[in-house]
Amino acid sequence: MTVSLTTVPVDLGPRSYEVRIAPGLLAEAGTAIAPLLRRPRVAIVTDETVAALHLPALEEALDHAGIAHKTLALPPGEATKGWASLQRVVEWLLAAQVERGGLVLAFGGGVIGDLAGFAAAILRRGVRFVQLPTTLLAQVDSSVGGKTGINSPAGKNLIGAFHQPSLVLADTAVLGTLAPRDFRAGYGEVVKYGLLGDAAFFTWLEGAGPGLASDPAALVRAVARGVEMKAGVVARDETEEGERALLNLGHTFGHALEAATGYDGARLLHGEGVAIGCALAFDLSARLGLCPQEAPSRVAAHLAAMGLPSRLADVPGLPDDAALIALMGQDKKVKDGKLRFVLARDIGDAFVADDVPMEAVAATLAAAR
Incomplete structure (x- = not known):
């Protein structure tokens, strides 16, 4: 079955760009990128796992379009997203003579x-970059919207910049090489979009989610819907002054869990943290009387059907609740000294709250152990 290309525009005036979603886009990458180039050369930043699986196909596509290329492959994993790797990438880009117009x-x-996006943002005060996301999480969420950055021991994504890509090419066929756990973790960001703003999408996912990995058309639909929702929010609130904070549903809890595990992917992947965070956000919302009692049960049931965790008990070796709350206090979503949570009135109806009683947060954490 042929799956047609879906193109989602991200409307940001002079910084606007397209997100193209379809299987097989990697083979067309050279043709797609060529119009962006002042000189026919690019610098590729990747990781060793992706390089082994997919770099030859990208190189062939670039060669076919007459585009010269150099590649830096880094170790895979969240631990790479830190100061040492940032310095390595920037110095490599300088050695590769990537210019302002590169x-x-x-x-x-x-x-x-x-x-790589953060390195591009700070190199020579800003060079352009293209996102070629190879995971479900990146295709549906992190490659879109211009958030770039690295982690600190104090918390996740605390150092970074807003720097929009010039193009996003999401080849859904490459997701077939993901380990099942990595695909499921990416699904944590997919389901987030239904939970925060599209109840009909969540209902569709309840039916389609378990078979998503083996249904190319459904996979494109799922990625495209998430990208459409994110693109709309980003266009209205690029630098997270208001509405864009809704995209952090599950992340205040999830980022604290990631920091508590030392970003150890063997214990917890980002999307798994988001899944647990979404479940906790709905539990907290119900505890506060904001949403129907059946909503958290429905969320937890769907996460379980997808093989995703939904409780603190699913993560080994976590610190106590007080330590988790302290880690939440370092989150980027703290404003005027107050923790901000994305809560829900129901599935598909999320909102930002900054007056959440901490005793309710503590009770939610305690009940999830």
Whole structure:
């Protein structure tokens, strides 16, 4: 079955760009990128896992379009998203003589997209980059919207910049090489979009989600719907002054869990943290009387059907609740000294709250152990 190309525009005036979603886009990458180039050369930043699986196909596409290329492959994993790797990438780009008019290709998952995008943002005070996301999480979420950055021991994504890509090419066929756990973790960001703003999409996912990995058309539909929702929010609130904070549903809890595990992907992947965070956000909302009691049960049931965690008990070796709350206090979503949570009135109806009683947060954490 032929799956047609879906193109989602991100409308940001002079910084507007397209997100193209379809299987097989990697083979057309050279043709797609060529119009962006002042000189026919690019610098590719990737990780060793992606390089082994997909770099030859990208190189062939670039060669076919007459585009010269150099590649830096970094170790895979969240631990790469730090100061040492940022310095390595920037110094490599300088050694590769990437100019102000040059182009960086971020070829990988969320870690590479965030890291390479941040390096592009600060190199020579800003060079252009293209996102070639290779994970479900990156295709549906992190490659779109211009958030780039690295982690700190104090918390996730605390150092970074808003720097929009010039193009996003989401080849859904490459998702077939993901380990099942990595695909499921990416699904944590897919389901987030239904939970925060599209109840009909969540209902569709309840039926389609378990078979998504083996249904190319449904996979494109799922990625495209998430990208459409994110693109609309980003166009209205690029730098997260208001509405864009809704995209952080599950992230205040999830980022604290990631920091508590030391960004150890063997214990917790980002999308798994988001899944647990979404479940906790709905539990907290019900505890506060904001949403129907059946909503958290429905969320937890769907996460379980997808093989995703939904409780703190699903993550080994977590610190106590007080330590988790302290980690939440370092989150980027703290404003005027107050923790901000994305809560829900129901599935598909999320809102930002900054007056959440901490005793309710503590009770929610305690009940999830």
